[in-house]
Amino acid sequence: KDANATKCLADLKPDGAPPNNTKVLILGGGMAGVIAARTLHERGIDDFVIVEAKHEFGGRMAKQTFGVNGSEYVIEKGANWIHGTQTDDGPANPVWLLAEKHNLSMVASNLSTDITFFDYNGPNNYSATFEASLAAVESARALAGQRWQENKTDLDLRSAYKYLGVAPKTPQEEACEYYQIDYVYAQDASQTSTLAAALSYNNTYNPEAGGYSDVDMLSVDQRGIACIVQAEAATFLNTSQVLFNQTVKTIQYNQNGVTVQTTDGYSLTADHALVTFSAGVLQNTDVVFEPALPDWKREAISSIEMSVYTKIFLQFKEKFWFDTGIGLYADQQKGRYPVWESLDHPCLFPGSGIIFVTVTGDYANYLEQLNKNITQVQLEVMEVLRRMYPGAPDPVDIWLPIWGRAPLFRGSYSSWGAPFVPEYSYNLSAPVNGHLWFAGEATSSKYFGFMHGAYLEGQKAATNIATCIKNPQRCPPTTT
Numbered sequence: 001k002d003a004n005a006t007k008c009l010a011d012l013k014p015d016g017a018p019p020n021n022t023k024v025l026i027l028g029g030g031m032a033g034v035i036a037a038r039t040l041h042e043r044g045i046d047d048f049v050i051v052e053a054k055h056e057f058g059g060r061m062a063k064q065t066f067g068v069n070g071s072e073y074v075i076e077k078g079a080n081w082i083h084g085t086q087t088d089d090g091p092a093n094p095v096w097l098l099a100e101k102h103n104l105s106m107v108a109s110n111l112s113t114d115i116t117f118f119d120y121n122g123p124n125n126y127s128a129t130f131e132a133s134l135a136a137v138e139s140a141r142a143l144a145g146q147r148w149q150e151n152k153t154d155l156d157l158r159s160a161y162k163y164l165g166v167a168p169k170t171p172q173e174e175a176c177e178y179y180q181i182d183y184v185y186a187q188d189a190s191q192t193s194t195l196a197a198a199l200s201y202n203n204t205y206n207p208e209a210g211g212y213s214d215v216d217m218l219s220v221d222q223r224g225i226a227c228i229v230q231a232e233a234a235t236f237l238n239t240s241q242v243l244f245n246q247t248v249k250t251i252q253y254n255q256n257g258v259t260v261q262t263t264d265g266y267s268l269t270a271d272h273a274l275v276t277f278s279a280g281v282l283q284n285t286d287v288v289f290e291p292a293l294p295d296w297k298r299e300a301i302s303s304i305e306m307s308v309y310t311k312i313f314l315q316f317k318e319k320f321w322f323d324t325g326i327g328l329y330a331d332q333q334k335g336r337y338p339v340w341e342s343l344d345h346p347c348l349f350p351g352s353g354i355i356f357v358t359v360t361g362d363y364a365n366y367l368e369q370l371n372k373n374i375t376q377v378q379l380e381v382m383e384v385l386r387r388m389y390p391g392a393p394d395p396v397d398i399w400l401p402i403w404g405r406a407p408l409f410r411g412s413y414s415s416w417g418a419p420f421v422p423e424y425s426y427n428l429s430a431p432v433n434g435h436l437w438f439a440g441e442a443t444s445s446k447y448f449g450f451m452h453g454a455y456l457e458g459q460k461a462a463t464n465i466a467t468c469i470k471n472p473q474r475c476p477p478t479t480t
């Protein structure tokens with residue numbers, strides 16, 4: 001393996017003024033942006049610049065050092081699992097291949113069976129209810145597939161469950177449904193498209209339907225999972241191709257090209273720009289397009305959901321909890337600190353005393369409002385943990401990230417609601433005016449929400465841009 005590729009390139013600093021008048025500006029240096037750059041390079045186009053607001057590559061692949069002095073660990077505040085590897089000679093998840101290439105430390109985790117069950121009275125083994133909830137999702141997916149073939153409208157998962165007679169009624173059933181739906185799509189069943197649940201299952205997890213595999217690999221690499229894009233960037237980029245710490249505020253486009261203004265006053269021109277900002281950023285006013293994007297594009301951007309998924313990390317002097325990877329907690333209020341994951345596990349960070357709990361959707365939004373008041377968050381979280389373990393001590397450290405209100409993300413990842421028709425997905429990725437291109441996890445109709453969705457979309461957009469640069473007759477129309 002390339003020796004250069006085993007180190008992380010976290011601090012690629014620009015040397016001098018940014019080059020101007022490039023062929024391509026790649027806006028955003030997450031998975032989609034870096035893979036787009038590599039794809040251009042592979043096609044012989046090196047006249048590009050990546051413009052990134054942060055000081056390093058990775059975007060929503062982002063690490064955090066957590067823990068008290070002397071017991072610190074690198075944890076992942078964003079993406080942590082590589083969902084799907086490879087089955088026999090079938091297609092391989094490209095992110096898994098990238099992780100292998102850069103020697104990422106990963107552990108296979110079993111998210112479906114390695115669970116201890118709790119409710120508000122303490123331990124309570126409702127694994128049979130859990131099995132039933134797995135069957136309910138299967139039925140809903142089958143229903144979606146059947147309705148799709150019959151040209152019927154999509155249903156949200158709540159309606160599908162009611163229709164199938166499997167809607168949850170008890171707190172335990174609700175916790176199981178949460179684990180199958182909210183914990184994956186970061187939104188409630190009533191907000192989630194049944195068709196999308198079927199699509200992501202068929203294309204991502206089910207090898208028989210062309211997916212990768214049902215194996216989930218958890219990164220435990222102390223360089224952070226973003227290392228795989230940083231190390232990949234180090235294999236082909238030079239410093240003049242990167243502009244870190246520059247936040248794009250305006251994107252002007254016309255039939256000749258694109259001009260991008262940053263908050264530091266840089267004005268960069270190019271023949272093409274590839275926008276890889278999250279759907280949440282595009283839904284807000286942080287970046288202004290001049291002229292405004294056409295109606296079909298704005299409708300698609302506005303129609304996708306940008307959900308919030310928040311992990312709250314706690315460190316204790318020592319572990320006192322379950323030995324499985326996951327503890328599922330059923331509260332009387334659905335979504336209240338339901339999924340607990342132990343990092344103090346023989347395969348992960350033994351002796352770390354770290355556990356984290358995930359909240360999503362409205363609950364995550366509520367917590368973001370509380371963030372300034374970490375004492376209140378701790379009180380709430382510990383109230384639940386003490387229902388699971390009466391007498392549990394206070395943590396020595398607690399931390400949670402902000403995603404929904406973070407100006408560079410405006411949410412954790414995208415998801416489809418029932419009104420989101422697949423044509424919107426096509427419109428999300430479609431270029432505007434022949435010079436403005438779009439890629440990122442949200443533009444993927446198969447793998448939206450995932451790192452591999454971002455990877456494949458970055459690759460696809462850059463392939464199309466390279467084709468256009470080399471064969472202008474194959475460029476998209478210069479109309480909006």
Ligand SMILES: Cc1cc2nc3c(=O)[nH]c(=O)nc-3n(C[C@H](O)[C@H](O)[C@H](O)COP(=O)(O)OP(=O)(O)OC[C@H]3O[C@@H](n4cnc5c(N)ncnc54)[C@H](O)[C@@H]3O)c2cc1C
Binds near residue numbers: 052277
């Ligand atoms: C909490 C959480 C958990 C997740 N868990 C998983 C998981 O386990 N597995 C999985 O596969 N996926 C997971 N994901 C999703 C995964 O992280 C994303 O799908 C993927 O990383 C998106 O890559 P991207 O390139 O499309 O976007 P981004 O990573 O958002 O990249 C866009 C880049 O643009 C930059 N940017 C934004 N605005 C501007 C601006 N105005 N000017 C300049 N730069 C700007 C950002 O800083 C960012 O670097 C998770 C995400 C989160 C937040």
